[in-house]
Amino acid sequence: VTTGDILVYFDMARWEIQLRYRKGMTNYKTNNPDEDILRKYKRAYFIEWRIADKHKARLFEKFDYVIDTNKQNDPKMITGQAFCDSLAQLATRPFRTVPYFDPGVWGGQWMKEVCHLDKKQKNFAWSFDGVPEENSILFDYDGVVVELPCMDLVLYQPKALLGEQIYARFGAEFPIRFDFLDTMGGQNLSLQVHPVTEYIKKNFGMTYTQDESYYILDAGEGACVYLGLKENIDKEQMIEDLRKAQKGEIVFDAEKYINKFPAKKHDHFLIPAGTCHCSGNNAMVLEISATPYIFTFKLWDWERLGLDGKPRPVHVEHGKEVIQWYRTTPWVKENLVNAVYEVKEEANDCKVEHTGLHALEFIETRRYTTDHITNHDTQGTVHVLNLIDGKEAIVESPDHAFEPFVVHYAETFIIPAQVGAYTIRPYGESENEEIKLIKAYVR
Structure with missing residues (x-):
């Protein structure tokens, strides 16, 4: 509309936004304080944050001041020049992002002990640690700590951070994600599959998909990974069983259709898109994966309800379109289990x-x-x-x-x-x- 005399940008990390959604904060220009958290998050993740990032990226060097709004009633302000200089310096040295931890229906106890988390919490399921799209970064200005979204670095210094070739291929997006999945003393993850590149491009406009892997940081008794299909299964019957399970008519017999491999510390299971998979209980997984927008097609969730008390959504109809049926036991053993x-x-x-x-x-x-x-x-x-x-x-x-x-x-x-x-x-x-x-x- 107009250009003011002074431009001040109020910045907030995505994790803090999610926490505020849970406390009743609405989406942008929306009266939805009581809407379920997943819908709020999707609206932000796929629409609001993308638009805001594009808007912000055009203005970096025009900011007069940037304000850290992550702690309520405790804003911190730096000059726009300090903001740009800090990001430029960070792109020349090793760094860590600020990790965050979250409970889940299948969560475990390993991170609580190893990462010195709140012992009063029932469990911790997830941790994002090294995901610039989601995590934040800390800067110390003469003893004043300012927290900024790490996505600022990706948007402002993409070539220095990513390199020329990766920037040419992916643009200002960070293509690698490390996160933790803790089922030690917990439960199985949901059985799931990720879309192959052709499907995600045709249906969702993405140029790459979520290929991933499970690196086993630690394992307890009976730890396992479900990966790939068994030989000579009836694929029509498997999809029909998944549909019936989704309606609550039967309990899906995962072990009838899916391979189950024992897992021990330092095993590495590879999971190219289109491969049915999930971690079993008693495993501490370092998930190493690509970082497109979030598209996970859940097939079966072991009769569980979410933390909100409602059945967790599954996506059988999407999933059946991308399952690679040739990835059966011999192929999986040769290609995906400890191919070291x-x-x-x-x-x-x-x-x-x-x-x-x-x-x-x-x-x-x-x-x-x-x-x-x-x-x-x-x-x-x-x-x-x-x-x-x-x-x-x-x-x-x-x-x-x-x-x-x-x-x-x-x-x-x-x-x-x-x-x-x-x-x-x-x-x-x-x-x-x-x-x-x-x-x-x-x-």
């Missing part, structure tokens, strides 16, 4: 293994096992890593381009493409001990 081999071409005096993902997926994952320093180079593409074994490690620049960065067990961290060369070694309580890291990057 040692990598010799890397110039590292340590054990380097390719653990995934499948050739149909665009993400590469490599596992490093070492008790000394290892050398790495982004080679112009963003890296996402997690310390999957060992208490502490330190990330350093060979030419002191950034301050040393310490990470702890099970923490995810991001190395921007612009960083180039970096090293990682055991540190602190893990010094001179063996550690394991998993690294993901776009092939």
Whole structure:
């Protein structure tokens, strides 16, 4: 309408918005305080936040001031110049996003103990840790901590963060996601399938889909992963059984149709789109996946109700269109269960293994096992890593381009493409001990 004398942008992280929805906050220009949380979230995720991000991205260098509104009644203000300078600096060094944790009907107890969470909570099911679209970042300005959406970094510094090739392929979107799924002492996840690329493009306008994998950080007694189809099943009968189960007429017999593999610590199960899957109980999963908009077709949810007391939605009709029926037991065993081999071409005096993902997926994952320093180079593409074994490690620049960065067990961290060369070694309580890291990057 007009350009004012001073432009002030009020910023809030998506997780904080979700928490406020639960307390009755409405969607934008909407009188829906009591609408169910899932609908509020979908409206924001698919529409409001996308529009707001596009609007914001055009204005970054026009902001006079930016205000952090994440803590109610405690706003923090910085100059627009400080905002831009901070994001530019962050794109030159390793960093972590602010993780968040949430309960669920199937949630477990592992994160509560390892991540020192509220013991009074019944469980924690999810954690997003290293998902710039969802997580936030913290900046310290002379002792004042300001929280900003990490999506600001993706939108303002996409080439420095992602690299030229990834930016050309995906635009200002972060294509790799690390998150936790905790069923230790909990229940099975919902049986589900993700759309293949052709289907998601035709029906939802997305150019890539949610290929993923389950890396088993820890496992208890009886831990398992449901993955792929059994041999010689009747696919029409399976879909009919899923429909009847959806109506409550029968209990779906998952083990009649779906493979069930035992899971132990450091197993890696690969899940290209179109593969029926879910984690069983007593597993702590580091999910490594692509990050399109959220499209998960649930097929069966083990007769459960959501936290709101209502049956959780399933999507059998979408699911039946994308299930890859040829992915039966022999194919799954050969291609998707611990398809690990040692990598010799890397110039590292340590054990380097390719653990995934499948050739149909665009993400590469490599596992490093070492008790000394290892050398790495982004080679112009963003890296996402997690310390999957060992208490502490330190990330350093060979030419002191950034301050040393310490990470702890099970923490995810991001190395921007612009960083180039970096090293990682055991540190602190893990010094001179063996550690394991998993690294993901776009092939």
